[in-house]
Amino acid sequence: MRAPRVLRLTALVAGLGLASAGFAGAAADPVTGVAAPAAAPAAPAAFTPTAGLPGQRNAVTDVPGVQVGQVQNRTSPFLTGTSVLYFPTMAVASVDQRGGAPATKETDLLSPLNSNPGVNAVQLGGSSMYGLSATDGIIRWLEDRGEGVPLGSVGVAPIVPAADIYDLGRGGDIKARTGPEWGYVAASNVAGAAVRQGAFGGGTGARAGGLKGGVGTASVYLGDGIYVGAVVVVNSAGSPVDPKTCQLLGAQFGIGDEFAGLKAPTQAECQTVASAAKSDDLNTTIAVVVTNAPLEKAAAQRMSGNAHDGMARAIRPIHTLADGDTVFAVSTGQGEPLRINDPADSRQLNAIFGAGADTLSRAIAKAMLSADSVGGITSYCDRYPSACADVPQAAKWRAAGPAKEMTPRLFDDARQALQVTPLPR
Amino acid sequence: MRAPRVLRLTALVAGLGLASAGFAGAAADPVTGVAAPAAAPAAPAAFTPTAGLPGQRNAVTDVPGVQVGQVQNRTSPFLTGTSVLYFPTMAVASVDQRGGAPATKETDLLSPLNSNPGVNAVQLGGSSMYGLSATDGIIRWLEDRGEGVPLGSVGVAPIVPAADIYDLGRGGDIKARTGPEWGYVAASNVAGAAVRQGAFGGGTGARAGGLKGGVGTASVYLGDGIYVGAVVVVNSAGSPVDPKTCQLLGAQFGIGDEFAGLKAPTQAECQTVASAAKSDDLNTTIAVVVTNAPLEKAAAQRMSGNAHDGMARAIRPIHTLADGDTVFAVSTGQGEPLRINDPADSRQLNAIFGAGADTLSRAIAKAMLSADSVGGITSYCDRYPSACADVPQAAKWRAAGPAKEMTPRLFDDARQALQVTPLPR
Numbered sequence: 001m002r003a004p005r006v007l008r009l010t011a012l013v014a015g016l017g018l019a020s021a022g023f024a025g026a027a028a029d030p031v032t033g034v035a036a037p038a039a040a041p042a043a044p045a046a047f048t049p050t051a052g053l054p055g056q057r058n059a060v061t062d063v064p065g066v067q068v069g070q071v072q073n074r075t076s077p078f079l080t081g082t083s084v085l086y087f088p089t090m091a092v093a094s095v096d097q098r099g100g101a102p103a104t105k106e107t108d109l110l111s112p113l114n115s116n117p118g119v120n121a122v123q124l125g126g127s128s129m130y131g132l133s134a135t136d137g138i139i140r141w142l143e144d145r146g147e148g149v150p151l152g153s154v155g156v157a158p159i160v161p162a163a164d165i166y167d168l169g170r171g172g173d174i175k176a177r178t179g180p181e182w183g184y185v186a187a188s189n190v191a192g193a194a195v196r197q198g199a200f201g202g203g204t205g206a207r208a209g210g211l212k213g214g215v216g217t218a219s220v221y222l223g224d225g226i227y228v229g230a231v232v233v234v235n236s237a238g239s240p241v242d243p244k245t246c247q248l249l250g251a252q253f254g255i256g257d258e259f260a261g262l263k264a265p266t267q268a269e270c271q272t273v274a275s276a277a278k279s280d281d282l283n284t285t286i287a288v289v290v291t292n293a294p295l296e297k298a299a300a301q302r303m304s305g306n307a308h309d310g311m312a313r314a315i316r317p318i319h320t321l322a323d324g325d326t327v328f329a330v331s332t333g334q335g336e337p338l339r340i341n342d343p344a345d346s347r348q349l350n351a352i353f354g355a356g357a358d359t360l361s362r363a364i365a366k367a368m369l370s371a372d373s374v375g376g377i378t379s380y381c382d383r384y385p386s387a388c389a390d391v392p393q394a395a396k397w398r399a400a401g402p403a404k405e406m407t408p409r410l411f412d413d414a415r416q417a418l419q420v421t422p423l424p425r
Numbered sequence: 426m427r428a429p430r431v432l433r434l435t436a437l438v439a440g441l442g443l444a445s446a447g448f449a450g451a452a453a454d455p456v457t458g459v460a461a462p463a464a465a466p467a468a469p470a471a472f473t474p475t476a477g478l479p480g481q482r483n484a485v486t487d488v489p490g491v492q493v494g495q496v497q498n499r500t501s502p503f504l505t506g507t508s509v510l511y512f513p514t515m516a517v518a519s520v521d522q523r524g525g526a527p528a529t530k531e532t533d534l535l536s537p538l539n540s541n542p543g544v545n546a547v548q549l550g551g552s553s554m555y556g557l558s559a560t561d562g563i564i565r566w567l568e569d570r571g572e573g574v575p576l577g578s579v580g581v582a583p584i585v586p587a588a589d590i591y592d593l594g595r596g597g598d599i600k601a602r603t604g605p606e607w608g609y610v611a612a613s614n615v616a617g618a619a620v621r622q623g624a625f626g627g628g629t630g631a632r633a634g635g636l637k638g639g640v641g642t643a644s645v646y647l648g649d650g651i652y653v654g655a656v657v658v659v660n661s662a663g664s665p666v667d668p669k670t671c672q673l674l675g676a677q678f679g680i681g682d683e684f685a686g687l688k689a690p691t692q693a694e695c696q697t698v699a700s701a702a703k704s705d706d707l708n709t710t711i712a713v714v715v716t717n718a719p720l721e722k723a724a725a726q727r728m729s730g731n732a733h734d735g736m737a738r739a740i741r742p743i744h745t746l747a748d749g750d751t752v753f754a755v756s757t758g759q760g761e762p763l764r765i766n767d768p769a770d771s772r773q774l775n776a777i778f779g780a781g782a783d784t785l786s787r788a789i790a791k792a793m794l795s796a797d798s799v800g801g802i803t804s805y806c807d808r809y810p811s812a813c814a815d816v817p818q819a820a821k822w823r824a825a826g827p828a829k830e831m832t833p834r835l836f837d838d839a840r841q842a843l844q845v846t847p848l849p850r
Contacts, residue, residue: 075849097533100540105557108527108751115525115746129564129582132530133605136558151707154594157554169579176846180558282576321540326533408848421601423833424500 051223053256058366059195059401060229062219063290065089065332068231069190070201070215070403071182071410072126079171079375081406082125082134082178083201083215085231085288085330086190090118090147092294092331094301095161098308099318099325101282103129106161110328112298116159120147121187122328123162124202124215124233124286127177131164137183140418163326165235166282167205170375181414185404188414194401195231198370201403202233202286205375208315208368209239212379216367216397218359220255225292228355230307230363232287236325238317240368246270246384250314250365253358259365261390269384284324285311287363289356293348294333298340303353304329310357314364329356370397476648478681483791484620484826485654487644488715490514490757493656494615495626495640495828496607496835497551504596504800506831507550507559507603508626508640510656510713510755511615515543515572517719517756519726520586523733524743524750526707528554531586535753537723541584545572546612547753548587549627549640549658549711552602556589562608565843588751590660591707592630595800606839610829613839619826620656623795626828627658627711630800633740633793634664637804641792641822643784645680650717653780655732655788657712661750663742665793671695671809675739675790678783684790686815694809709749710736712788714781718773719758723765728778729754735782739789754781795822 047056055062065087072081095110105123109116120142125131139158142148148156168174186201198214199206206213213236219229234240242249246265254262264270289307307327312318319325331337338345338352369391373379381388388394404410472481480487490512497506520535530548534541545567550556564583567573573581593599611626623639624631631638638661644654659665667674671690679687689695714732729752736750737743744750756762763770763777794816798804806813813819829835 073848077846078849097536100538102533102539103531104533105530106528106554108522108529108532109749111522113525114527129531129584130561133558133561136555136561136604139555151593151599155599157593157707159554168576168582173846174576174580179561179845282582324534406848408850411848420604421502421598423498423831423836424503425833 049221051221053221054258055219055221055227057194058219058258059217060085060219060231060290061192061195063227063229063332064292065091066229066290067190067192068195069186070196071186071406072200072204072403073406074199074204074374077171077173077176079205080126080167080178081201081204082123082131082182082186083231084121084123084138084183084186084190086121086187087119087330087332089332090120092297092300093119093328094297094304095326095328096301096304096308097326099284099323100321102324102326103132103164104162104326105132105135106159110161112301119159119161119330121160122288122330123160123183124231124288125162125164125178126167126202126205128164128166128168131178132162133180134178134183135160135162137180137414137418138187141184141187161328163286163324165202165206165233165284165286167235170205180418181411182406184414184417185406185410189402189404191402196401196403197366197397199372199374203367206233206235207377208234208236209241211368211383212371212373212377214367214371216363216370218362218366220355220359222351222355228289228291228352228359230287230289230356230359232285232360232363232367234285234364234367235283236285236315236318237281237283237320237322238315240315240364248365248368248380249316250361253361258362263387265384265387269386281322283322285315285318286326287360288328288330289360290330290332291352292332293352294335294337295331296337296339299338299349300329300331302340303356306353307356307360310360314361366397369394372398474646476646478646479683480644480646480652482619483644483683484642485510485644485656485715486617486620488652488654488757489717490516491654491715492615492617493620494611495621496611496831497625497629497828498831499624499629499799502596502598502601504630505551505592505603506626506629507548507556507607507611508658509563509608509611509615510547511612512545512755512757514757515545517722517725518544518753519722519729520751520753521726521729521733522751524709524748525746527749527751528557528589529587529751530557530560531584535586537726544584544586546585547713547755548585548608549656549713550587550589550603551592551627551630553589553591553593556603557587558605559603559608560585560587562605562839562843563612566609566612586753588711588749590627590631590658590709590711592660595630605843606836607831609839609842610831610835614827614829616827621826621828622791622822624797624799628792631658631660632802633659633661634666636793636808637796637798637802639792639796641788641795643787643791645780645784647776647780653714653716653777653784655712655714655781655784657710657785657788657792659710659789659792660708661710661740661743662706662708662745662747663740665740665789673790673793673805674741675786678786683787688812690809690812694811706747708747710740710743711751712785713753713755714785715755715757716777717757718777719760719762720756721762721764724763724774725754725756727765728781731778732781732785735785739786791822794819797823
């Protein structure tokens with residue numbers, strides 16, 4: 001016997017573009033049902049979220065139950081790093097792996113057909129398949145805190161799925177790469193705070209359609225306490241730039257004033273097309289979308305799939321055979337979950353799924369605007385300066401939030417912390 | 426334009442239970458089409474394979490292009506290890522993940538929809554999700570040899586999918602576990618030789634239906650140069666023992682004299698049922714089936730799925746929510762591959778798939794017969810001594826082949842070899 005649902009999120013329906021106090025005067029998007037106010041409200045001293053607008057930080061950390069930690073090194077021959085999303089309360093998660101050349105770990109357990117009840121963290125990292133080793137440091141950090149699937153008196157099994165981007169050798173040396181120590185440092189620095197965007201964390205070595213890629217994040221408040229957030233590392237073979245106008249494809253989905261001041265580049269700037277990535281290059285765009293609405297695991301899987309649509313709108317082409325595009329979806333919500341096969345939940349789920357896709361599109365544009373030119377890869381704003389002349393917020397995204405620069409000292413300390421039981425002599 | 430097929434394996438059809446010189450006098454199995462002679466031929470000085478019988482070593486290393494390396498430590502508080510299959514010529518591979526609680530790495534790229542052209546190695550390890558870190562040592566060993574997907578002047582990306590079993594704490598300490606150094610040692614000791622079976626390598630800490638599990642292997646020659654081999658780590662929640670007769674379920678598929686002397690246990694021995702695994706235990710049976718027939722990737726995927734049938738016949742129940750059962754299938758064959766959607770290839774493919782399932786069933790029985798009682802877990806042969814009294818070959822399986830005992834010295838040397846570029850000061 002299952003307990004009757006105590007949390008039906010009926011208020012959420014009212015918050016999604018229907019006639020309700022929360023959305024009075026706001027025009028609902030005909031596709032997603034999410035209201036998109038024409039103008040953003042002035043930021044009050046004490047932030048009050050407005051449905052249809054970003055949360056306080058416009059970051060995945062606006063979603064209750066999500067923290068982010070990042071580490072990187074940008075000094076030659078290094079140009080790589082890793083980002084970790086940490087869920088203090090184990091969170092239901094699933095995945096949709098769609099690009100043709102993935103580097104992933106612990107994705108099988110995320111199938112709704114498998115019994116895993118949730119994840120402790122997700123890694124979005126650099127250093128390609130080598131960088132999957134960074135999860136071992138995250139796992140150890142969690143183990144030391146007693147977090148993971150409980151194993152009785154034995155200990156815990158921390159669950160940390162991961163996907164990594166291809167950035168090998170972009171700093172000059174394939175062996176200048178992340179490892180368990182990096183994951184340990186990233187995990188040790190998680191915070192429910194602003195998230196540094198651009199060429200940091202897992203986005204340090206990223207390149208997208210020949211321009212500098214990076215890590216980006218965004219959020220939206222859906223009303224009634226429900227948020228949707230996204231974090232993405234943009235490293236695509238295809239371009240996040242409209243080939244006709246040279247505008248960022250993802251920016252068209254902006255809400256509030258997040259892209260205020262962003263212009264179409266001058267025709268002169270646009271005429272010289274950015275050099276496309278070589279066709280034999282390996283790439284990958286990876287992301288996590290999160291909501292604090294409680295989702296069953298199958299709904300999380302569907303949310304991850306729908307989020308790929310947001311990737312498709314912001315990058316063209318996407319999901320090529322040279323991309324390892326992978327999206328994780330996570331629900332930090334507690335209580336009776338929303339279910340795919342419950343007709344009463346359909347409207348709420350579609351609103352959340354649509355918001356996941358749009359938030360991911362926005363995060364992609366923010367990653368591109370935040371990135372600075374580094375490692376000989378020109379950023380969007382350096383390539384099209386006329387577009388970015390009046391976008392001071394991009395500099396803030398690039399500077400906000402903790403992202404540790406990896407040092408020999410941090411590395412040595414982490415290595416020490418990672419010791420396990422020595423072999424018997 | 427594709428070159429016309431130069432290798433159609435037409436001879437293979439003739440070798441699979443049809444009227445041919447190779448099978449003269451041999452009765453064909455009505456299901457698999459594989460001949461199963463009633464008696465094994467005397468082993469000649471120079472081994473000549475006989476279709477329908479095991480290869481020279483009755484091990485996965487009978488398949489051309491396959492080497493195996495193993496490492497373990499059986500001294501308290503350790504009781505774990507890892508096994509690696511190495512393919513000197515990158516081999517087409519796929520996977521079918523079916524149990525409900527998997528620990529896996531780099532399985533997404535094995536989808537036939539993804540572009541990965543092949544793998545360099547596969548790890549079947551202990552230490553559960555912690556043990557996936559052992560792949561990093563295998564990866565480094567391959568990188569140092571220049572093996573992997575070529576990345577132009579950058580280097581290589583070695584491809585090493587993995588699945589691990591749950592054996593945490595069985596030696597007494599959850600932190601007494603494998604890691605990158607273990608994978609490096611296992612990879613450094615690969616050989617195309619006999620494979621040590623029982624509580625060694627990835628099977629060191631294994632337990633199956635309350636009895637000691639372990640690693641097992643078997644092979645069959647299909648004629649015309651084509652082999653099928655399997656290696657398995659048996660660590661199932663369900664039992665590999667028939668509850669009525671207490672016989673090993675997998676032994677009924679024995680070929681030649683591999684199970685010669687194996688008897689049904691006495692009724693007295695059988696009456697005391699082995700204590701079943703606790704229902705909250707985590708488990709997992711993992712395997713690799715290999716053939717040197719050239720397979721397209723989709724055919725490898727199907728071979729891995731069919732091999733789960735062999736697991737189902739040898740263990741009951743299997744694929745529970747507490748098992749992470751995963752089977753990889755690998756083709757080391759060169760030349761034009763056999764294709765699922767080519768009707769001319771169906772008979773050959775079905776014979777290979779069926780042989781994969783049967784070989785896996787046999788390998789499961791061999792693992793159980795090879796295991797010794799260790800870590801307080803009683804082996805099949807210690808539990809049912811009357812069954813094993815006349816099975817001297819089990820002691821040989823337990824002793825044959827290289828399986829390195831991990832030492833502090835080996836660990837330190839491996840750790841040194843795993844150094845990457847130091848961080849800039």
